[in-house]
Amino acid sequence: MDYLIIVSRFEPLAEGFENMIRFRSIRGKLFEYQTADSLERLLAQAESDRCELELISGYRSADYQQLLWEKELSKEMAAGLDYNAAKQKAALTLALPGESEHQTGLAVDFGVQGDDDVSYDFIKSKQSVWLERNAHKYGFILRYPRMKEHITGIAFEPWHYRYVGAESACIIKQNGICLEEFLDFYQDKYLDSTNKGI
């Protein structure tokens, strides 16, 4: 598994990618195996720090991503937007099938205990602050940070974390960069070439 894989509208996943993933379930949600192990340790630490997290989303199949997309589109059109405007608005926060990190099993959407959907209010929670301070130690990064929208192509998502492995996550965190910048400028400088993509 390439833990540094980029999945975006510019670099969609190959069809059948999910057949190559080894999954493990946590609280009824699927994650890539190593991601699940790290996530389990993260959740245990958060709990002992009295910052209980809710898992809103883990792995999504291409079919499920398609369903989410159609739902979002009809919601925007019901609110009065025409097809193109609805598509543009939905694309700010939702990826098309093949273009979502959730199809890799490496992404997780967090919430506050009891939440059943993601929310911008998450940013105000102690859980969000805890994640910002600690997630990298477990190999997770805030994947779509503020001020990086022009690089990631995705609006700020305080709830969406992505597993990249602890070594890469710490470098990304310390330098205040996003995954794309890390791959372009930092990977060769900091990572031993034998570690790449592990």
Ligand SMILES: [Zn+2]
């Ligand atoms: Zn997400």
